[in-house]
Amino acid sequence: MVDLGDIRKEYTQGRLDETKVAPDPLTQFHAWFEQYRSTRPEEPTVMTVASVDDSGQPWQRILLLKSYNENGFVFFTNYESNKGQHFAANAKASLHFFWIAMERQVQIQGRVEKIDREQAAAYFHSRPRESQLGAWASSQSRPLANRSELETRFAQLNVQYEGQEVPLPDYWGGYLLVPERVEFWQGGEHRLHDRVEYQRAGSEWKIQRLNP
Template identity: 75%
Template sequence: MVDLGEIRKEYTQGRLDETRVADNPFTQFHAWFEQYQETRPEEPTVMTLASVDADGQPWQRILLLKSYDDKGFVFFTNYQSNKGMQLDASGKASMHFFWIGMERQVQIQGRVEKVSREESAAYFHSRPRQSQLGAWASHQSRPLENRAELEARFNQLNEEYQDKEIPLPDFWGGFRLIPERVEFWQGGEYRLHDRVEYRLADGEWAIQRLNP
């Protein structure tokens, strides 16, 4: 057995007061995200996305958040990947951000919907050319004989679309997570963390402090 019980860290950087947070989670998220960016993290938009398959088995993976506003939080993927099919089938997902440098976490739960084809195309064509080709080359989540097979597809596509615009694949695009519950967590000394929950009820956000 590898005993990790002695690895400990005290959280002492800040407090979170439910009487002083923003009226809605979008404003609160934006304030925290701007503060996080000021710390110059290596990957400021990194998050964990959780979905559930048809057997009720949870899945998690690391993705990058690409935009957010008061309509929701947007990310992009292959619609035929495991996550794409799971999100399409269940219509629900959860995001989690862990900003260890500030001793903060944000958890977002709600329903998901595909963004418009126009929005997906705009983001797809903003990506580096090699990333666009990569979206075509990868049959995401499907078995692969070896890396050479993947690289051969990429090279073939690179030749096919040389000096041409790479079209948006039919199987690739964005999802928007529309929040129904958002939790902000601030690490606290002695494990007395601050947890503030926003929960959507009848079109209004109710704010509640939770036990750590």
């Protein structure tokens, strides 16, 4: 066994007061996100996306947040991937952001729904051409004999669509996660962390502090 119990960090950068947070979580998220982005992190939009398969087993993976507004949070993927199949059977997901430089976490739970094709196409065609071809080349999450098989498909597609617009695959698009619960976590000294939870209550949000 590798004992890691002696690796310890004290969190001392700030406090989070439930009486002073924004009245809705999207406004609070925006404030925190802009503060984090101002620190010029290598990848500000990185997040963990969790889904659950039909046996009840949770799965997690790292994706990039592509947009957010008062309706929720948008990310893109292959609909035939493991997560796409999970969402087709159980349209619940969780997002998690960990901003260690600011000693903050944001956890978001809610339901996912596919965005419209027009929005998906607009984003798809804004990507580098090689990324568009990669979406065609990869049967995401399916078994692959070897790396050369993938690279051969990519090369064939590069020739096939030379001088043409790469079309949006039918199986590729975006999801909007509509939040039902959002938790903001600020690290605290002596492990007395601040946790503020937003729970959707109809068209309003209930705000409460949680024990660390």
